[in-house]
Amino acid sequence: MxxxxxxxxxxxxxxxxxxxxxxxxxxxxxxxxxxxxxxxxxxxxxxxxxxxxxxxxxxxxxxxxxxxxxxxxxxxxxxxxxxxxxxxxxxxxxxxxxxxxxxxxxxxxxxxxxxxxxxxxxxxxxxxxxxxxxxxxxxHGGFHSYVGHPLRSRLEDVLHYLGLEPQEFVDRFPPxxxxxxxxxxxxxxxxxxxxxxxxxxxxxxxxxxxxxxxxxxxxxxxxxxGTWDAVFDGEPVRSANIWPGNPSAESVKAVIAEASRLDTPFFAAHRTALAKSSPFAATQLARFWCERELFGGLASGIRYLGTFKLRYVAAMSLRKLRTRPARGLS
CATH class of the missing domain: 3.90.550 (Spore Coat Polysaccharide Biosynthesis Protein SpsA; Chain A)
Structure with missing residues (x-):
């Protein structure tokens, strides 16, 4: 070693x-x-x-x-x-x-x-x-299981690349x-x-x-x-996350509750989740941000989300246009 x-x-x-x-x-x-x-x-x-x-x-x-x-x-x-x-x-x-x-x-x-x-x-x-x-x-750095995780195959590929046996690590690996x-x-x-x-x-x-x-x-x-013990202490840097798969009002409410329960230092709202969020979900999130003093009032938080959605749609539309294959003249 x-x-x-x-x-x-x-x-x-x-x-x-x-x-x-x-x-x-x-x-x-x-x-x-x-x-x-x-x-x-x-x-x-x-x-x-x-x-x-x-x-x-x-x-x-x-x-x-x-x-x-x-x-x-x-x-x-x-x-x-x-x-x-x-x-x-x-x-x-x-x-x-x-x-x-x-x-x-x-x-x-x-x-x-x-x-x-x-x-x-x-x-x-x-x-x-x-x-x-x-x-x-x-x-700070935690560990969790990758059994059933959507990125398990990618983890296994990396471990194979490094010459490590995946079965030794899929139950416990850093995030x-x-x-x-x-x-x-x-x-x-x-x-x-x-x-x-x-x-x-x-x-x-x-x-x-x-x-x-x-x-x-x-x-x-x-x-x-040969060890992680000298590098990671096993405690994660916690973040409550709103992922794109389910940006419903109920899921936003649950993530906000998780952030409060665990006293997470970080919060994350994936861009796609914000773009798809309903007015009710957006209001909940804006209210949470106001409570955490990131916005001075509910109206400014809601306005921020509205502006984000407009700019996000414009940016992604332009991105798709730039990456679209050129079409020949008929």
Whole structure:
């Protein structure tokens, strides 16, 4: 077994970096995330914010200024990076490209750890560094079963790629969703190792393998060091999530209740769920946001959702138009 790099992990006395990836349909979600970080995370928690701008042509300056305004006290710490400023990724779907970028960005991260967020994630209560890093310096990170999970086959593929036996891990493996806390030094070691052993640039090896970013990171740690105990403490960074499959008023109400019951620091509303939400579900969500002081009144929360839906439809329509195969003249 390989020993963990010297100096890893450090005590939980240093702020972390935050990394988020965004494309056109999620810009309004990014604004809400920025507002939540300004409201609930102090400078002692987050020292750097990296926004990976995965839009087609780059976020327009007026929109970027509005986003930066929402970051409040964190505005001086925000860096927008285009994919080409992070690394060269071979042709792949936008979903896969974003996963590669979340890992390759380690070279731009100044902190010992960084928390990866999707645009849908936002804070709903005050946090401190102990919401991300344990007192002993390990990253918060839970485990769950993948028996019957829709991503089980992808997990098994990653484990096979790494030379691990899937049956040993399907009952207990780290999650594959955000928020996810990564140790910067370990991401760098993984990128170098996979590039060296595959004989390819890391991004090419990642795309060719069919890996998922957090599966690969967690699996590589287990393969390389023989344990997760020195890296993850077993406690998840909790988030209550509204997924696209069932954005009904009843499910929104249940997720809000879960957030309150578990005192989750994060809440997530998938863009498709928001786009499909009924007026009643949208009102419940807007009221919840107001209670958490993310909006000054119910009307502003409802207006935000209405604006999001309009912009989302426009962005996705344009995306489909750009990806539609050209039709020949008849």
């Amino acid at each position: 390989t020993e963990l790099p010297a100096g890893t992990p450090r005590g939980a006395d240093q702020p972390i970096s935050a990394v988020t990836v965004v494309f056109e349909a999620e810009l309004d979600l990014l604004k809400l995330q920025a507002r939540s970080l300004a409201r609930f995370a102090g400078p002692e928690v987050i020292s750097q914010i990296i926004v990976i701008d995965n839009t087609r042509s780059g976020i327009r300056p007026p929109v970027r200024r509005k986003i930066l305004h929402e970051y409040g006290i964190h505005r001086p710490k925000v860096v927008f990076l285009r994919p080409t400023e992070i690394g060269v990724v071979p042709p792949a779907s936008g979903w896969i490209t974003q996963q590669v970028l979340k890992l390759l960005v380690y070279s731009k991260v100044a902190a010992d750890h960084y928390v990866v967020l999707d645009a849908k994630n936002h804070l709903i209560r005050q946090v401190d560094i102990r919401d991300f890093i344990a007192a002993d310096g390990r990253a 594959t969703h955000t928020p996810f806390v990564l140790q910067t030094r370990l991401v760098g070691a993984m990128v170098e190792d996979i590039s060296s052993t595959s004989g390819q640039e890391f991004a090419s090896a990642f795309v060719a393998s069919g890996a998922l970013e957090f599966f690969l990171y967690s699996g590589w740690i287990r393969k390389t060091y």
